[in-house]
Structure formats: structure tokens, C-alpha cells
Amino acid sequence: MTSSTKNNTSKEKPNKEAVDTVAPNQKTDDISLDTASTEKSSGLLAGIIERATKSGLGRRKLNPSAVEADVAKNMEQVRDNPDQLRLAFLGGGSFGTAMANLAARNGCDTTLWVRNKRTVKSMAKSQMNKKYLSGYKLDESLKYSHDLASAVKDKDIIFLAVPSLAFRETLKSIAPFITGQSVVSLTKGMEKDTFALMSDIIKDELPEVNFGVMSGPNLAIEIMKNMPSATVIASHSEPLRHAVQAALHSAFFRVFASDDIRGVELGGALKNIYAIAMGMAAAYDVGENTKAMLLTRALAEMSRFGVEAGANPLTFLGLSGVGDLYATCSSELSRNYQIGNMLGRGMNIDAAVKKLGQTAEGVNTIQQVHEKASKDGIYMPITHALYAVIYEDKAALGVALHLMEAGFRSDVEFVMPHDYSNAALTAQMQAAASNPDDQEQDSDSKNNAENVTNTDDDSVENKDAKKSTAKNDSASKDKK
Ligand SMILES: NC(=O)C1=CN([C@@H]2O[C@H](COP(=O)(O)OP(=O)(O)OC[C@H]3O[C@@H](n4cnc5c(N)ncnc54)[C@H](O)[C@@H]3O)[C@@H](O)[C@H]2O)C=CC1
Ligand SMILES: O=C(CO)COP(=O)(O)O
Incomplete structure (x- = not known):
């Protein structure tokens, strides 16, 4: 068992404190969150989480029969050793942080790249994204970097979670460091003036890479609260689909597959x-x-x-x-x-x-x-x-x-x-x-x-x- 696996076994329990004490900072004066219904549902949720963790349904102890059959067949190595996956998440906003946290919690070797050096320091120190996900403790194995080259070098998959307006420039910046990595877009937008979707931009800027897009009903704060959620990874590459499923799948987050990228x-x-x-x-x-x-x-x-x-x-x-x-x-x-x-x-x-x-x-x-x-x-x-x-x-x-x-x-x-x-x-x-x-x-x-x-x-x-x-x-x- 690797040290990161050991670390993770003890981290099966979701951070109850974070679940209970969240104060989402994107509340506007005009819109107040429905705290009563959130409280009601968190009782139910706490029960589900408790049962899931007690029965060993967390990613670390996942019974192979519960893993997608294809993963078991084609991605044995990844399934058995998801902690061997080396992942980079680019974009330190709410979604990049939430997804990187899931992968780190699953035992993957995960680096979150954030462009601002001071933010990186603060995140590493507090293990929190104070600006976008205030009040949520991040997994202690998550690494932070503001150096793009070292963040993406020698990784298996690079996930992009920057806004669409920064997508092309980010790909251009990582292009010199692409060797065999796959690229997955988490961005939900369209490029200004070109009508290009993120997969079009990947094909333009990195024509050789294996790529996919991930999208689904994934409000970042609900994911940080361990509220059961699901998403879709779409790619023409079966191994990439399976790797993304293995990297992010847990009792709280289910990853379905598709080959309809568009x-x-x-x-x-x-x-x-x-x-x-x-x-x-x-x-x-x-x-x-x-x-x-x-x-x-x-x-x-x-x-x-x-x-x-x-x-x-x-x-x-x-x-x-x-x-x-x-x-x-x-x-x-x-x-x-x-x-x-x-x-x-x-x-x-x-x-x-x-x-x-x-x-x-x-x-x-x-x-x-x-x-x-x-x-x-x-x-x-x-x-x-x-x-x-x-x-x-x-x-x-x-x-x-x-x-x-x-x-x-x-x-x-x-x-x-x-x-x-x-x-x-x-x-x-x-x-x-x-x-x-x-x-x-x-x-x-x-x-x-x-x-x-x-x-x-x-x-x-x-x-x-x-x-x-x-x-x-x-x-x-x-x-x-
Ligand atoms: N927040 C959510 O619940 C979800 C968001 N998404 C998508 O993820 C993408 C990112 O959104 P969020 O993380 O929510 O945004 P956010 O508003 O929380 O944060 C944006 C992040 O991007 C960074 N950024 C801005 N310009 C940049 C640049 N030029 N280079 C590098 N970094 C830059 C900012 O510093 C900030 O860290 C969007 O396309 C969004 O639609 C997808 C699913 C869920
Ligand atoms: O895409 C999202 C949830 O799936 C997040 O939506 P917003 O960008 O409107 O917050």
C-alpha cells in the first residue's frame, strides 16, 4: 500500500464539519439561500453518508463488482491502482477545486494549478479555497502549484476548469509541455466570436492529444457537501473514459460515459x-x-x-x-x-x-x-x-x-x-x-x-x- 493510499483510508469519512458549517460566499443581497430546506436535506444526507462510509462504499474500498464492468475489463491497472493516476486540474475557481478535491480524496496524485502565486500559498497553508469555496476543508493530499509547466509535466490527464474566455490561452501555454497527456475539458461555454466549443479549441491547439469533455449537473458547492451527484465523461477514447471514471468515481459521485462529445x-x-x-x-x-x-x-x-x-x-x-x-x-x-x-x-x-x-x-x-x-x-x-x-x-x-x-x-x-x-x-x-x-x-x-x-x-x-x-x-x- 502506498503512503497516499494509507492516508486516504483514514479519510473515508466526509468532513462533517464542512458539511455542517458551510457559508457559501456567492450569496447576493438579492438572493438568500433556502437554509431551512438545506438543513432538512442535510439530515437525510448525513444518514446516507454514514451508511455509505460504514459499508465501505467509499472509493478506496469500492467492491470491484460495483465498478463499471468495462472499467474492470479494460482498465484493471487503473481500477486497482487509481492512486497511480497523475492528474492536473487547471483553474482554481469553484469547479476546478471541487473536482481536484474529489480526485485527491480518491487517492490520485493530484495537482491543482492556480495562476495566482499568493492564492496558491494561501490554499496550501489553509487547505481551503477561501475565495470560491469558503468553509470547506480540502483533502490534505491535494498539491497546489502556480507553475504551469511543472503542474502538467508527467501527468496522465490534464483537466481544464478555466472559464471559456481563458481556455485557448491556457492550452497555448501548456502546448510546449504536452508529451503523452490526455486533456479533459470541464468548461461549459462557447468561445467569443468563433462559436467554438472547448473540444474544437483542443483540436485546434493540440491536434495530437487524446481528449474528452466532462459535463453534468454538478453544482460545486453540493459536491463539496458530499451530496450524491453524477456527471458524464464523453470521449472517443475508451481508455480515457475509463480512467476518468476511475479517477473521480466514489459513493458520492458517479461518472457515466458517452461518446457524443458534441x-x-x-x-x-x-x-x-x-x-x-x-x-x-x-x-x-x-x-x-x-x-x-x-x-x-x-x-x-x-x-x-x-x-x-x-x-x-x-x-x-x-x-x-x-x-x-x-x-x-x-x-x-x-x-x-x-x-x-x-x-x-x-x-x-x-x-x-x-x-x-x-x-x-x-x-x-x-x-x-x-x-x-x-x-x-x-x-x-x-x-x-x-x-x-x-x-x-x-x-x-x-x-x-x-x-x-x-x-x-x-x-x-x-x-x-x-x-x-x-x-x-x-x-x-x-x-x-x-x-x-x-x-x-x-x-x-x-x-x-x-x-x-x-x-x-x-x-x-x-x-x-x-x-x-x-x-x-x-x-x-x-x-x-
Ligand atoms: N462552479 C460550478 O458549479 C461549475 C462550473 N463549471 C464550469 O467550470 C468553468 C470554471 O468555472 P468556475 O470554477 O465555477 O469559475 P469561478 O468563477 O469559480 O473561478 C474562475 C477561476 O478561473 C480563474 N481564471 C480566470 N481567468 C483566468 C485565466 N485567464 N487564466 C487562468 N485562470 C483564470 C480565476 O482566477 C478563478 O480561479 C466554467 O466554464 C463553468 O461553467 C462546470 C460545472 C460546475
Ligand atoms: O454548471 C453548473 C452546474 O452543473 C454550474 O452552474 P453555474 O455556472 O450557473 O453556477
């Missing part, structure tokens, strides 16, 4: 848009029916966009799709939800971002997806509506009403296709948006239902256009 990373990126929408809707005190409608129409948009980008629509039914959409749209822990909530309470986007002080990828993703969908004729009415409210100063209530008044559509378009093509609808929407009559807005009439943006226009003039498009569509379908 679908998994788009789920993580797109759901941030709708978490903003849901946070905003919550500020307007909408009912559960409305939330359910928003959530499922969001899923329709996500899978529609995903298919256009080469994803499998069924992936959106998994953890990285509906799972993450649900978690982020229903939790005040979500930073994107918090942004939406602040907007719904009348703050402007710049003030909300400043007040949050943390990463909210959705703010950029709305702009990227709005632009890309308009360009490629992908019908994304909620995204366009949100864009209009946030960046064109349209009235939220008017925009919402207009969405409700939109024409008749199919529920699940993969079951029954829409009458009109998405490209035709997008074209109509854009034509309507350029109609100056519909654009008229002034601050006095902000809440006027007449005063709406044209995200899903069904005006009389456009109905004719729609009819003729529909005719053309059905004629072309008939020809086929």
Missing part, C-alpha cells in the same frame, strides 16, 4: 442560457406550470441546436442535457440563475455581472448562440427573446407575451416535425425584427404587451409568407 458539451453550454431565463422568470414569481414549460421548450431548443451542430438529440435526455438543465434552472446556487434573477429585479447586465463576481458563462453564450442561430437559420425563440431583453432593452413581459402568442408548433419535433422549417421561421423572425413598427419601444411602455420583440413573429403580414414557405416546404418534402 452533445455532452453543448448540453453544458446551452443550459446556462435557460438558467438565466429561469432566474429571471423566478423574479416575476411565475408558477410551476410556467417553469415546466420554460424548461421543456428550452430542452427543445437545446436539442434542435445540438442536431444542427452534429450532436445526437438523445444525449439531451441524459445527465448533461436535461439533468444539468434541471439542476441549474432550479438552484439559487447557479451563478447563471443568479444573474437572471438580478436582471428580473431590474438590474442591468453589467451591474449583475459585477455583483456576481464569478463566472457565469451564459452571459456570453446567449450572444454567441443568438448570432449563430440567426446566421444558420436555427429557430431559438427563447434565446432570441432573452437576447432582446438583455442586449436590446426590450420589455421582458412584452417579450414573454409575444412568445406565448407564437404560432402553432409541434411538441417534440423529432416525433412530429414542425409545419414550417426552422430556417423559414428564423427568416420570418428576422424580417419582422427589421420592421420599424414592431421595433418601437420607449421606456414608458416597457410593460406594454403590444410592445414586444419579434422573436417568433406570427403577424398578419408574415402569416402569408409563412403559408407560402410551408407550401414550398411540403412541396419539397413531397418531391423527396
Whole structure:
């Protein structure tokens, strides 16, 4: 048994103190956490944790039969010796820290790279990430570094958990030190102006590496509290999928596998848009029916966009799709939800971002997806509506009403296709948006239902256009 294994055996017990005494620091003045429900659930959780640890369900004592069958078959070495895996996590925010902590607790040789030298010193001394995860003790085997070269050299897997805006520059910086390492993105966003997803950037910058993306309903603070969670590792490399499963799997964190890289990373990126929408809707005190409608129409948009980008629509039914959409749209822990909530309470986007002080990828993703969908004729009415409210100063209530008044559509378009093509609808929407009559807005009439943006226009003039498009569509379908 190695020394790190020995250390870990004694660390089976989750840090009860951290579970009980958390004071998450991303609470804003406007949004208070539901402490009563957190307390109620922590009683239940404590029971689960106790039973799991007593029965030896912690990663160290995991019964091989409980390990994914494929891991047992193909990754015997890794499964039996996960502490032999050498991992680097780049990004000292809440998610990089939470994931590095899981791996360290599992006995992997784990280094967390943080760009700021002073922060590294403070983390090593306090074994805590005071800025992003205040109150949570980190595993004592976790190593910290601000030296990128030594952090990534001789590692098996490099996990990137920097915001999307820093993803490319981080890859460029590690490129000279890449020998045989694999790279896994934990980042949920889209690159500004290029529409590139993180896997595209990896292929651009490190064309030779074996890579994957990991995404799922993984609110960092819940993971630090040992609340049972699950995620998805997507890669075309089976050994990499298995290695990531072995590295992070525990009684509290289950890692599922996929080979639909596009679908998994788009789920993580797109759901941030709708978490903003849901946070905003919550500020307007909408009912559960409305939330359910928003959530499922969001899923329709996500899978529609995903298919256009080469994803499998069924992936959106998994953890990285509906799972993450649900978690982020229903939790005040979500930073994107918090942004939406602040907007719904009348703050402007710049003030909300400043007040949050943390990463909210959705703010950029709305702009990227709005632009890309308009360009490629992908019908994304909620995204366009949100864009209009946030960046064109349209009235939220008017925009919402207009969405409700939109024409008749199919529920699940993969079951029954829409009458009109998405490209035709997008074209109509854009034509309507350029109609100056519909654009008229002034601050006095902000809440006027007449005063709406044209995200899903069904005006009389456009109905004719729609009819003729529909005719053309059905004629072309008939020809086929
Ligand atoms: N926090 C969460 O619950 C989850 C976050 N994610 C994703 O992980 C990514 C990172 O988010 P968080 O850790 O939450 O962010 P955060 O806001 O907690 O921290 C961001 C970190 O990135 C660092 N950073 C910023 N610019 C950098 C640069 N140019 N080079 C190096 N480091 C830089 C900051 O110093 C900070 O340590 C995002 O794409 C987010 O969507 C994914 C799953 C869950
Ligand atoms: O992606 C997340 C949970 O899965 C975190 O969401 P936020 O970035 O909105 O906090």
C-alpha cells in the first residue's frame, strides 16, 4: 500500500464539519439561500453518508463488482491502482477545486494549478479555497502549484476548469509541455466570436492529444457537501473514459460515459442560457406550470441546436442535457440563475455581472448562440427573446407575451416535425425584427404587451409568407 493510499483510508469519512458549517460566499443581497430546506436535506444526507462510509462504499474500498464492468475489463491497472493516476486540474475557481478535491480524496496524485502565486500559498497553508469555496476543508493530499509547466509535466490527464474566455490561452501555454497527456475539458461555454466549443479549441491547439469533455449537473458547492451527484465523461477514447471514471468515481459521485462529445458539451453550454431565463422568470414569481414549460421548450431548443451542430438529440435526455438543465434552472446556487434573477429585479447586465463576481458563462453564450442561430437559420425563440431583453432593452413581459402568442408548433419535433422549417421561421423572425413598427419601444411602455420583440413573429403580414414557405416546404418534402 502506498503512503497516499494509507492516508486516504483514514479519510473515508466526509468532513462533517464542512458539511455542517458551510457559508457559501456567492450569496447576493438579492438572493438568500433556502437554509431551512438545506438543513432538512442535510439530515437525510448525513444518514446516507454514514451508511455509505460504514459499508465501505467509499472509493478506496469500492467492491470491484460495483465498478463499471468495462472499467474492470479494460482498465484493471487503473481500477486497482487509481492512486497511480497523475492528474492536473487547471483553474482554481469553484469547479476546478471541487473536482481536484474529489480526485485527491480518491487517492490520485493530484495537482491543482492556480495562476495566482499568493492564492496558491494561501490554499496550501489553509487547505481551503477561501475565495470560491469558503468553509470547506480540502483533502490534505491535494498539491497546489502556480507553475504551469511543472503542474502538467508527467501527468496522465490534464483537466481544464478555466472559464471559456481563458481556455485557448491556457492550452497555448501548456502546448510546449504536452508529451503523452490526455486533456479533459470541464468548461461549459462557447468561445467569443468563433462559436467554438472547448473540444474544437483542443483540436485546434493540440491536434495530437487524446481528449474528452466532462459535463453534468454538478453544482460545486453540493459536491463539496458530499451530496450524491453524477456527471458524464464523453470521449472517443475508451481508455480515457475509463480512467476518468476511475479517477473521480466514489459513493458520492458517479461518472457515466458517452461518446457524443458534441452533445455532452453543448448540453453544458446551452443550459446556462435557460438558467438565466429561469432566474429571471423566478423574479416575476411565475408558477410551476410556467417553469415546466420554460424548461421543456428550452430542452427543445437545446436539442434542435445540438442536431444542427452534429450532436445526437438523445444525449439531451441524459445527465448533461436535461439533468444539468434541471439542476441549474432550479438552484439559487447557479451563478447563471443568479444573474437572471438580478436582471428580473431590474438590474442591468453589467451591474449583475459585477455583483456576481464569478463566472457565469451564459452571459456570453446567449450572444454567441443568438448570432449563430440567426446566421444558420436555427429557430431559438427563447434565446432570441432573452437576447432582446438583455442586449436590446426590450420589455421582458412584452417579450414573454409575444412568445406565448407564437404560432402553432409541434411538441417534440423529432416525433412530429414542425409545419414550417426552422430556417423559414428564423427568416420570418428576422424580417419582422427589421420592421420599424414592431421595433418601437420607449421606456414608458416597457410593460406594454403590444410592445414586444419579434422573436417568433406570427403577424398578419408574415402569416402569408409563412403559408407560402410551408407550401414550398411540403412541396419539397413531397418531391423527396
Ligand atoms: N462552479 C460550478 O458549479 C461549475 C462550473 N463549471 C464550469 O467550470 C468553468 C470554471 O468555472 P468556475 O470554477 O465555477 O469559475 P469561478 O468563477 O469559480 O473561478 C474562475 C477561476 O478561473 C480563474 N481564471 C480566470 N481567468 C483566468 C485565466 N485567464 N487564466 C487562468 N485562470 C483564470 C480565476 O482566477 C478563478 O480561479 C466554467 O466554464 C463553468 O461553467 C462546470 C460545472 C460546475
Ligand atoms: O454548471 C453548473 C452546474 O452543473 C454550474 O452552474 P453555474 O455556472 O450557473 O453556477
